[in-house]
Amino acid sequence: MYDFSKRISKFHQDQVRLTNGQRADMRRRRETNLERIEKGLEETNKPSLAETINQGGYAQKTMTQPPENDEESRYDIDLGVVFEEDDAAGPRTTRNWVRDAIARKATNLKNEPETKKKCVRVVYADGYQCDFPVFRRKWSEVGWKYELSSGDEWVSSDPAAMNKWIETTVSAKSPETSGSYQLRRIIRLGKFFSKTHSSRLNRKFPGGxxxxxxxxxxxxxxxxxxxxxxxxxxxxxxxxxxxxxxYANGIQVSDDKDTDRIGRLIDQAEESVKELDKLDADDATDTDANKVWKSVFRHSFFEEETKEAANSASAPLEKKSALGAAGLAAPFLASQAAAALSDSDKHSRMEAAVSARKESGSGGKPWSK
Structure with a gap:
């Protein structure tokens, strides 16, 4: 396969992976909403939180930037909020506590906080989305046991264990022994790929x-x-x-609604592989690679590389052209002007040139500069 790894690495770094600024903005929004929940619960005389659990793509370091020109794509931030089992009410009621707490303190939201099946959702006008799954916990002889508020039921769940499984799997399967892991980069590229074609086709693909x-x-x-x-x-x-x-960490994470979404991703993967296989040709070039990878990710990043390559290829011709016109004409005109000078004028100019070279310290050797 034509080696385009450096260019794909740059695409991942510049267009797929979250910037430090974006991650910092997400942390700020997460902390702001957590403060709203805590203060709102206090003001409405509801039980306080026992703890919070970072989860989802933010915690797992697999979040991506949105696809190009996709104004509807969101940055999702997941933060589990946990009550003690004795403090929690029914699943739906407990979620409503969290929703009401945020609504009491929040401003600048696109819509009112919404109670979903497994979380409370906050959507900002500028595309950020915060999900707050609601848990209860109880102590057992093997440690804390967590249950997620799902519809009208409490179901067993352990988001911290899922985060640990992903981290362990990423480091174990990647060829690197430390630092940036290839599997995590492939997950990010894959999620970006899925979101890109979901936006392009206006159909749901697997996410999260x-x-x-x-x-x-x-x-x-x-x-x-x-x-x-x-x-x-x-x-x-x-x-x-x-x-x-x-499955993830031995737990089934898909359900019936995901069947069609997974099918669309599989179909798009098959189509993209056919395009990428064209780069196995012995005569493949950078131009070919840009064209193929643009069809995979639908991003102008690969157009910019084509323009850069074209400019680089034409630069020597432009220099040659300049030498042919102005570059060659200049010495010819200079020689004509020199021929018109008197001997005394020539001598004076020569002395001035020698004096200037001595003052500059360069001597009469151009290569000494």
């Missing part, structure tokens, strides 16, 4: 934990070649059954 688990399942390591690793991961994904459930 389901997408992360799918790319972990399909991941194919290629040391030093993120471009090839991503292609082979898409190939493995394209051969997957769309009807098979998706």
């Amino acid at each position: 934990l389901v997408a992360t688990a799918l790319f972990i399942e399909a991941y194919t390591s290629v040391d030093g070649r993120d471009d090839e690793a991503f292609r082979e991961t898409l190939r493995a994904l394209s051969n997957r059954s769309r009807y098979s459930p998706v």
